[in-house]
Amino acid sequence: MNKATADRVKFEFKDVDVERTEHTVNLHVRHEKLAELLKHLKEREGFRHFIDHTCIDFPDKRERFQGIYILYNPDVNERVLVKTWAKDGKLPSIEKLWPCARWAEREAYDMFGVIYDGHENLRRMFMWEGYPYYPLRKDFPMEGPQEVELPSLTELYAGRTEPPSHDFELMHTRVATLEDLERTERSRLKKKAQLVLNWGPLHPGTHGTIWFLFDLDGESVVQSDVILGQLHRGMEKIAENIYYFQFLPYTDRMDYISAICNELAYVNTVEKLLGVEVPQKARYIRTMFAELQRINSHLLWLGTGALDLGALTVFLYAFREREKIMDIIEGNAGFRLTSAFLRIGGVHYDLAEGTLDVVKAFIKDFPQRLREYHNLLTRNRIWLRRTKDIGIISREDVFNYGLSGPVARASGVPYDLRKLEPYAAYDELDFDIPVGEVGDVYDRYLVRMEEMVQSLRIVEQCVAKLEKLPKSAPYVNKEHPAVMAPKEDVFMDLEDMVKNFRIVVHGEDAPPGEVYAGGENPRGELGFYIYSVSGSKPYRLRIRSGALYNLSIFPKLIEGRTIADAIALLGSLDPVVGETDR
Amino acid sequence: MELLLSVFITLVKVLIILGVFLGVGAYLTWFERKLAGHIQARVGPKLVGPFGLLQPLADGIKLLTKESVIPRNADKAVYYLAVVLAVAPALMLFSVIPFGPSFTLFGYEIKPLVSDVNIAVLLIFAFGSIVVYGTIFSGWASNSKYAFIGSLRKAAVVIGYEVILGFSVLGVILLAGTMSTVGIVQAQIERGIWFVFYQPVAFVLYLFCMLAETGRVPFDIQEAEAELVTGYNVEYGGMRFGVFPLAEWYLGVMALSAIAVVLFFGGWSGPAIFGPLSPYLWFFIKMFGLVFFVLWLHWTLPRFQARDITEVGWKVMLPLAIANVVITAVVAYIL
Secondary structure, eight states: OOHHHHHHHHHHOTTOEEEEOSSOEEEEEOGGGHHHHHHHHHHTSOOOEEEEEEEEEOTTSSSOEEEEEEEEETTTTEEEEEEEEOBTTEEEOOTTTOTTHHHHHHHHHHHHOOEEETOSOOOOSSSOTTOOOOTTSTTSOTTOSOEEEOOOHHHHHHOOOSSOSSOOOSEEEOOOOHHHHHHHHHHHOOOOSSEEEEEOSSBGGGTBSOEEEEEEETTEEEEEEEEOOTTOOOHHHHHHTSOTGGGHHHHHTTSTTSHHHHHHHHHHHHHHHHTOOOOHHHHHHHHHHHHHHHHHHHHHHHHHHHHHTTOHHHHHHHHHHHHHHHHHHHHHHSOSSSOOOEETTEESSOOOTTHHHHHHHHHHHHHHHHHHHHHHHTTOHHHHHHHTTSSOOOHHHHHHTTOOTHHHHHTTOOOOHHHHSOOTTGGGSOOOOOOOSSOSHHHHHHHHHHHHHHHHHHHHHHHHHHHHSOTTSOSBOTTSTTSOOOHHHHHHOHHHHHHHHHHHHHOOOBOSEEEEEEEEETTEEEEEEEEEOSBSSOSEEEEEOHHHHHHTTHHHHHTTSBHHHHHHHHHHHOOOHHHHHO | OHHHHHHHHHHHHHHHHHHHHHHHHHHHHHHHHHHHHHHTTSOOSOSSSGGGTTHHHHHHHHHHTSOOOOOTTOOHHHHHHHHHHHHHHHHHGGGGOOOSOOEEETTEEEOSSSOOOTTHHHHHHHHHHHHHHHHHHHHHHTTOHHHHHHHHHHHHHHHHHHHHHHHHHHHHHHHHTOOOHHHHHHHHHHHTSOHHHHOHHHHHHHHHHHHHHHTOTTSOTTTOHHHHTTGGGTTOOHHHHHHHHIIIIIIIHHHHHHHHHHHHSOTTOSOOOSGGGHHHHHHHHHHHHHHHHHHHHHTTOOOOOHHHHHHHIIIIIHHHHHHHHHHHHHHHHHO
């Protein structure tokens, strides 16, 4: 936030404190003035794009919960954090300003128990109705909830037998019962039309375990809601309790289709916090693999999206190319899907022998394959009919619903963090950002197809650069005290071994401070907000999921359309449940 | 004696048709999977028997030995009736299809079709309309929302396309001057030209109707596995489930292809290069050409939406079909 804006805000709101930390600009505002300030920022200062909202729990403070709003100004490419203290465990709801805040507030309610005044339907976001805890509060029992006696289904129907007919453990952690789930379902939707269709949680069309509720009149959807949380693993809570480097493999398991992109976003944020410089070679390797992963992810989207619309063959064609990328990643990282390839300060392995040759062969072959996909779909009348003018997202909605990634770009908003806040080696590479015009499903399809071409361009430049770099160039910045040395050094060098030992046992020593940084993932902006009070574990680590915010517009888009459109729409928004639920 | 003999001959014919077409239908699954495999850059079934030829048998055994699970609130009678109604009409369609010219065996003239009735084309429509009851009953009786939506979609489509089917065939009937299938083939042989050249529009319309009736891509909305998890037959298990695709996808496609051959491609006509069996071989070659085309489409195109299908049906194809009939009638009257 520049000086002039800060002065204007100070002038309008006398008691707003502008705090400039190393990485962020924070506006501290009193609880009563929050809605007014946000409205001012949105309408007068151009901070239109809603990025994220979350809370932090400070059990020692009198007010306890601090709400944090992250906003973005697309005109001048700036972010601002607005912070406020809850009053009696309550915050005002801002869903009138940004409809997507509805979900963020519900999540904060679910995780912290903060009540939002004026929220239309304040229900739990991920946990089921009746869950007795608020997981992200600091007083959550880390040893786990008490175990209770849970009979098996056989026992429920046939009574308990002696000896037991099976070796079923009696004591279990309480899980959601059918009654709980029914309550969860009913709390979401007041039936208006004829038929409520449970679409999911286990349904081939939902691309994971999302539970959609469609209130149907005939085949058109009158209202709908989404019940998330089937894949909720409490990533943010886990992160608070382990060292920074230990959390890296967890990020793989969020958007498991684009693991390396997740890692890149995460290590980028942590490196900012720790002040780690990354060697050039590592930056290029990261960029190359992230872009390969992006192509990989878009191929999966293309295959499954086409499969949903009945084009069965595109799926296998896409997987054929995807397999090649998987092989490249496996050859270098050792893993195919959740590769844990990046490290804080560099990458885990140097380039494996022959990697660049394989990548070059792939670059040569892929444009031809892309033409194949275009031949099958792009001018296909049925495909056009299924995708054109369906689920049109306006520019305003991009900002109001906090959309990002290809979904935002298809609506003509050139929001791409690779250009706006370059990380890795993106500022040294030459590539274009494709944007759509209409913002319908077809535009999102075209944008993603073109992104693959651009990614290929980036990979090509990375290969050229990496070929020029000497083989002995460092791929990890092991000079930094918080960065682990590569394995071969650890085995050979006493100093490195001691350092590694220290980091593994005691963790990195992070300075106090806060940082928000995002990565441009195939599914939108994956942001990490880290609040550190020094020490080796984050006090709070918030994950801003692009897929979750992109999904938040789904109930609006589907209204009045049919189930067949739902599938085209969902495919074009392309959520991955690992990331929406975390 | 005469009566007994004719009953016997008919029985033999029925058994031959049942045996041949149920067997071929089962093997069509193998053919489709193999074809799909090669279209999709993979190999298809290859482990069970040479070239995977025993795969249909293995599938059949698997389906037959499955535990039968019926939803608790299902309407049992209708649930079973749906299976019958799905297969029976599809098989009945074969009864009016002439596979070759009549020949004499031990002094008896034998026609290679089960019943040479003079309203054969009407019968085809009638059976075709009954097929849809199988789908609707299965969707209704299994007491599942997914099955219900799937069957309703199918009903909407079939009602529309029955009409178009009728009008598209009318042109051929006008040209041939008869509703008997044998008569229609004979008319084409006499003129020395297939009706597809007189009635190209009608043939294209018929092709669309065929895809819609049998629920093949791009009209497979009642199954739509991505949205409705195979729709109307989702609550069926074991062979009861296996019967639906067998009836719709294989028997239905074959029967409607055979009818298309009769109506548009001159039936069994063709140069006698295969010896005495050549009429039958020609018939099957033409029929499988069409079946192949349908399978090819299935593995290439995306799927329409229910709304679009009915819209195209009523707004584009029906006027076209009617115009085609009117023009044919006028031209046929003048000439």
